Amino acid sequence: MFLYARCxxxxxxxxxxxxxxxxxxxxxxxxxxxxxxEWLLYVPDQAYELATGKEWDRLTRYCCExxxxxxxxxxxxx
Numbered sequence: 110m111f112l113y114a115r116c117x118x119x120x121x122x123x124x125x126x127x128x129x130x131x132x133x134x135x136x137x138x139x140x141x142x143x144x145x146x147e148w149l150l151y152v153p154d155q156a157y158e159l160a161t162g163k164e165w166d167r168l169t170r171y172c173c174e175x176x177x178x179x180x181x182x183x184x185x186x187x
Contacts, residue, residue: 117144 117139157165
């Protein structure tokens with residue numbers, strides 16, 4: 110999934126992120142399941158719970174899943 114690949118790039122560090130930012134061909138290796146970094150999505154929730162002792166009830170207005178913004182992907186078939 111594209112979201113997890115983006116997380117993998119971030120988790121790999123600033124140099125990797127900058128490299129991908131300036132050369133999109135360097136992104137391809139991070140689309141492999143070898144670089145699964147889904148865990149990065151849950152870091153804020155875990156930090157909040159550690160700091161407050163409470164679960165973070167964070168409902169967002171927008172979904173972060175790929176293609177969830179149908180207006181942004183008008184040519185995408187349902």
